[in-house]
Amino acid sequence: MLTTRIVLAQRPHGEPxxxxxxxxxxxxxxxxxxxxxLETLYLSLDPYMRGRMSDAKSYxxxxxxxxxxxxxxxxxxxxxPGYEFALGDIVLGxxxxxxxxxxQVSGLRxxxxxxxxxxxxxxVLGMPGFTxxxxxxxxxxxxxxxxxxxAAATGPVGSAVGQIARxxxxxxVGIAGGPEKVAILQDLGFDAGIDRRSDDFRARLAEAxxxxxxxxxxxxxxxxxxxxxxxxxxxxxxxxxxxxxxxNTTSLxxxxxxxxxxxxxxxxxxxxxxxxxxxxFVEAQFADFQRDMSxxxxxxSVGYLEDVVDGLDQAVEAFRGLLRGDNVGKLLIRVSG
Amino acid sequence: MLTTRIVLAQRPHGEPxxxxxxxxxxxxxxxxxxxxxLETLYLSLDPYMRGRMSDAKSYxxxxxxxxxxxxxxxxxxxxxPGYEFALGDIVLGxxxxxxxxxxQVSGLRxxxxxxxxxxxxxxVLGMPGFTxxxxxxxxxxxxxxxxxxxAAATGPVGSAVGQIARxxxxxxVGIAGGPEKVAILQDLGFDAGIDRRSDDFRARLAEAxxxxxxxxxxxxxxxxxxxxxxxxxxxxxxxxxxxxxxxNTTSLxxxxxxxxxxxxxxxxxxxxxxxxxxxxFVEAQFADFQRDMSxxxxxxSVGYLEDVVDGLDQAVEAFRGLLRGDNVGKLLIRVSG
Numbered sequence: 001m002l003t004t005r006i007v008l009a010q011r012p013h014g015e016p017x018x019x020x021x022x023x024x025x026x027x028x029x030x031x032x033x034x035x036x037x038l039e040t041l042y043l044s045l046d047p048y049m050r051g052r053m054s055d056a057k058s059y060x061x062x063x064x065x066x067x068x069x070x071x072x073x074x075x076x077x078x079x080x081p082g083y084e085f086a087l088g089d090i091v092l093g094x095x096x097x098x099x100x101x102x103x104q105v106s107g108l109r110x111x112x113x114x115x116x117x118x119x120x121x122x123x124v125l126g127m128p129g130f131t132x133x134x135x136x137x138x139x140x141x142x143x144x145x146x147x148x149x150x151a152a153a154t155g156p157v158g159s160a161v162g163q164i165a166r167x168x169x170x171x172x173v174g175i176a177g178g179p180e181k182v183a184i185l186q187d188l189g190f191d192a193g194i195d196r197r198s199d200d201f202r203a204r205l206a207e208a209x210x211x212x213x214x215x216x217x218x219x220x221x222x223x224x225x226x227x228x229x230x231x232x233x234x235x236x237x238x239x240x241x242x243x244x245x246x247x248n249t250t251s252l253x254x255x256x257x258x259x260x261x262x263x264x265x266x267x268x269x270x271x272x273x274x275x276x277x278x279x280x281f282v283e284a285q286f287a288d289f290q291r292d293m294s295x296x297x298x299x300x301s302v303g304y305l306e307d308v309v310d311g312l313d314q315a316v317e318a319f320r321g322l323l324r325g326d327n328v329g330k331l332l333i334r335v336s337g
Numbered sequence: 338m339l340t341t342r343i344v345l346a347q348r349p350h351g352e353p354x355x356x357x358x359x360x361x362x363x364x365x366x367x368x369x370x371x372x373x374x375l376e377t378l379y380l381s382l383d384p385y386m387r388g389r390m391s392d393a394k395s396y397x398x399x400x401x402x403x404x405x406x407x408x409x410x411x412x413x414x415x416x417x418p419g420y421e422f423a424l425g426d427i428v429l430g431x432x433x434x435x436x437x438x439x440x441q442v443s444g445l446r447x448x449x450x451x452x453x454x455x456x457x458x459x460x461v462l463g464m465p466g467f468t469x470x471x472x473x474x475x476x477x478x479x480x481x482x483x484x485x486x487x488a489a490a491t492g493p494v495g496s497a498v499g500q501i502a503r504x505x506x507x508x509x510v511g512i513a514g515g516p517e518k519v520a521i522l523q524d525l526g527f528d529a530g531i532d533r534r535s536d537d538f539r540a541r542l543a544e545a546x547x548x549x550x551x552x553x554x555x556x557x558x559x560x561x562x563x564x565x566x567x568x569x570x571x572x573x574x575x576x577x578x579x580x581x582x583x584x585n586t587t588s589l590x591x592x593x594x595x596x597x598x599x600x601x602x603x604x605x606x607x608x609x610x611x612x613x614x615x616x617x618f619v620e621a622q623f624a625d626f627q628r629d630m631s632x633x634x635x636x637x638s639v640g641y642l643e644d645v646v647d648g649l650d651q652a653v654e655a656f657r658g659l660l661r662g663d664n665v666g667k668l669l670i671r672v673s674g
Contacts, residue, residue: 051605221597221600222597240603242604246601249597251593252593252595252598253593253594253597254593255592255593256591256592256594257591257592257596258589258594258595258596259595259596260558260580261589261596262600263583266612267578267579267580267612268388268612270613270614270617271610272609272610272611272612273609273611274607274608274609274610275604275605275608276607277607280607
């Protein structure tokens with residue numbers, strides 16, 4: 001079977017380009033027992049992928065030059081010699097940026113077509129939703145009446161963070177880029193939405209957080225963090241799951257050096273800053289997450305947004321937009337079907 | 338009763354001077370019922386006091402201009418109109434930088450002369466020891482076989498951190514300034530001691546931490562932290578109780594700006610960075626601490642060092658030395674007796 005795929009031809013310097021990530025055709029091997037041949041329906045595009053394109057030390061090994069870019073996928077089973085899945089079954093896997101894949105069946109999860117749209121397995125009911133759930137509840141620990149702030153708040157992580165915070169009785173303040181996204185935050189039930197691009201961003205953040213900030217769920221970094229830091233309350237918690245504003249930077253910004261200033265804030269306010277990857281919590285919490293989040297979606301207490309782009313050939317441009325914050329909701333490439 | 342005291346005449350810019358902290362005489366009021374008149378035996382000098390001299394926002398209110406500098410004290414009871422204490426009783430209080438004080442008896446703790454030298458109530462059995470105990474066990478959570486690194490390691494916090502880490506089965510690496518202090522670390526049972534002033538400090542740190550660093554107990558900041566950061570393991574914990582290398586700085590250092598670099602380390606290694614002040618843990622843990630630490634001292638498994646300077650008129654110079662790391666062990670001013 002031929003697959004059309006996007007490979008990492010060279011490591012991007014700054015913003016990834018189609019020279020870094022060209023499209024090509026390749027022959028897939030036939031699946032052996034214990035494997036399945038799959039047709040990709042949806043490819044998930046997520047900020048963490050920028051890290052995999054780089055060879056800087058990180059929590060996961062980089063994609064090697066010449067290899068297919070990795071990524072979560074929802075796919076249809078075309079062949080399954082061991083009969084673990086039926087032909088036509090829809091599965092969650094990690095097929096990467098390609099139209100077809102051969103994967104180990106042990107890495108696939110069967111999706112129930114009745115339960116929810118299958119694309120949600122890559123978003124609100126998948127890795128991004130679980131990132132929000134596990135990081136907010138385990139590290140952020142929002143208490144009733146506290147103020148939770150999250151940026152990229154219309155994204156799949158941020159929108160879940162804000163809505164779960166509200167379900168726990170906290171005040172949810174979302175930060176997003178542009179008035180359209182701020183309007184969406186109101187629809188999602190955030191207590192306040194702030195446009196990070198507005199001239200008076202800091203003043204608006206102060207207005208929206210009159211009692212300071214108790215939990216800042218960090219997924220963007222940069223100017224948003226700079227505005228949040230002085231408003232953190234004593235004993236504030238900061239789960240750190242991403243720094244997307246930073247992923248394309250190629251050198252340290254000029255001074256002064258504020259590393260010591262951050263440490264002094266951590267000391268003087270007894271802050272808890274904790275980096276995490278959701279995989280750390282899967283074993284202990286994923287089942288709870290699926291139960292809770294499915295229930296919240298079913299009863300309407302959590303809404304979600306998807307930004308679906310058609311065609312694998314659009315993936316690089318869509319991914320560049322993701323790092324700029326152009327997407328509205330979970331960014332998916334509809335590869336087939 | 339006349340007291341001789343050191344007041345905060347003006348806020349220091351950089352290193353405190355005797356112009357900032359002059360000695361003067363003052364008349365104390367007579368104690369009323371519920372108060373006691375005390376003669377100071379020992380005054381504790383601690384790095385946190387530099388923060389109280391400044392009006393920058395911090396976890397505690399600054400000392401006001403014209404007020405006596407605050408500080409923990411061990412004192413003898415001279416008068417106690419409510420008879421809560423007997424004349425001659427030795428008490429732990431917060432009398433500040435002066436020869437005599439009038440304090441509320443509710444803030445005083447009677448010291449048992451048989452149990453331990455009374456000066457230890459300001460050191461290994463007091464606030465510094467409890468800072469080490471609570472921060473290391475609650476935030477650092479050293480596991481058997483892990484590597485714990487602490488700087489200012491002959492100081493009252495650092496020496497307790499290293500020795501408690503060893504009692505918990507961890508490898509203890511101490512950092513101190515100068516070969517004399519490094520030799521003391523060996524006497525205290527540290528697995529390795531490193532001179533932060535040595536030219537090959539980073540190489541020695543690497544050699545002493547072949548499996549990386551799992552817990553860095555942060556009390557100094559600056560160049561030591563810069564060397565530690567790249568050696569932290571995934572899921573490392575960093576209790577932050579002080580940044581003494583930084584306390585006299587008057588402006589941010591020049592660039593590049595490494596704030597984002599620190600955040601990326603926190604993210605990519607799932608680090609836990611937590612500022613704390615020991616008061617947070619007093620209610621839950623102080624009784625356990627006293628029981629454990631008294632036992633460890635009695636059976637010889639924890640040793641401690643005191644650096645006693647005679648005379649209140651030496652306090653400012655001794656405090657300047659403390660911020661430079663000149664002291665060896667817990668710095669105390671013997672005020673009387």
